[in-house]
Amino acid sequence: MRFLPHPDTVKLLRIPFSLFLMPVFLLTLSQAPVHPLPALFTFLIVHLLVYPASNGYNSYVDRDTESVGGIEKPPLPTRELFRVTLFMDVLALVTSFLLNPLFSFCIACYIAASRLYSAPGIRLKRYPLTAFLIVSVFQGGFTYYMCYLGIAGSPPSLNQANMYILLACSLQIAGAYPLTQIYQHRQDLAGGIVSLSARLGYRGTFIFSAAMFILCGLFYYLYFITLHKPSHFQFVQLFFIPLLAYFLWWLVKTWNDSAHASYSNTMRMNLIASVCMSACFILLTFLKHAI
Numbered sequence: 001m002r003f004l005p006h007p008d009t010v011k012l013l014r015i016p017f018s019l020f021l022m023p024v025f026l027l028t029l030s031q032a033p034v035h036p037l038p039a040l041f042t043f044l045i046v047h048l049l050v051y052p053a054s055n056g057y058n059s060y061v062d063r064d065t066e067s068v069g070g071i072e073k074p075p076l077p078t079r080e081l082f083r084v085t086l087f088m089d090v091l092a093l094v095t096s097f098l099l100n101p102l103f104s105f106c107i108a109c110y111i112a113a114s115r116l117y118s119a120p121g122i123r124l125k126r127y128p129l130t131a132f133l134i135v136s137v138f139q140g141g142f143t144y145y146m147c148y149l150g151i152a153g154s155p156p157s158l159n160q161a162n163m164y165i166l167l168a169c170s171l172q173i174a175g176a177y178p179l180t181q182i183y184q185h186r187q188d189l190a191g192g193i194v195s196l197s198a199r200l201g202y203r204g205t206f207i208f209s210a211a212m213f214i215l216c217g218l219f220y221y222l223y224f225i226t227l228h229k230p231s232h233f234q235f236v237q238l239f240f241i242p243l244l245a246y247f248l249w250w251l252v253k254t255w256n257d258s259a260h261a262s263y264s265n266t267m268r269m270n271l272i273a274s275v276c277m278s279a280c281f282i283l284l285t286f287l288k289h290a291i
Helices: 007-013 015-031 036-062 079-099 101-118 128-152 160-181 185-190 196-226 230-256 263-290
Strands: none
Touching: 007 036, 007 079, 015 036, 015 128, 015 160, 015 263, 036 079, 036 101, 036 128, 079 101, 101 128, 128 160, 128 196, 160 196, 160 263, 185 196, 196 230, 230 263
16 A cells, blocks of 8 residues: 555645745745744745645646646646645645634635636636736735744734835736746647737747836835835845846847747746845845844
8 A cells, every 4th residue: 555645746746846936935034023933834834735735736637748837747647646735735724723823814815816726617827817916916925924924923014115025026926927938838728728928929928027027126125215224125136136137148039039938948047036036035034133
């Protein structure tokens, strides 16, 4: 009798890909009052249960045969994958409730949004604007709010500064989201989905993402200026330089030849963004406790 999930099931949870979303948690850690044990449990619940379960459920429904985030050649999902994602969701809800009932409610809202995004019949990912808004809000500002609640034990006050950072988080995801779709146009169309990136086209995707990133930078600026911490904004910009350089290189390459809108270039963009932003927010966390 086998007690552990099949290796293909574990692969389709795409746990390493979930770590690309870690910068939002680390940003929250750098700004929230930190209680070490709740912070650790918040990280484990969000990144090792909620995100992988969401990835797995999406793979179970879509049955991708071409490259998908984090897996160049995905195996076909089985019924076991659905059971594992359900177990992970339940475990996330139970453990988060023990940590903080309001945090658990936020986890439930995130799981519901994730399921509605992919679920047959509803499948909100079919609607480009709706899908864009759901992903931007729930993986951005909502995740910041949710992680802050888990880390600090109480939600952030919705004052002017915190509204700026919530918007910055959502705009950061809004800029990245179309870029993660840019290599999947053919596969999405085969599944009856016209993604936002497909609607925008290759060049339009880069222009749209650039506009979102500029707005994101503006709200980071407003946030840190409101807190009277202009040096922290300068740190953020410094760590964004490698990401900007790669984005511009990729834009030029794809502008001249759409073949560069590939899986490998997309994953490289995700990796550079995750490493640069994570390093930046780890530094901000250190500065908060060292000064």
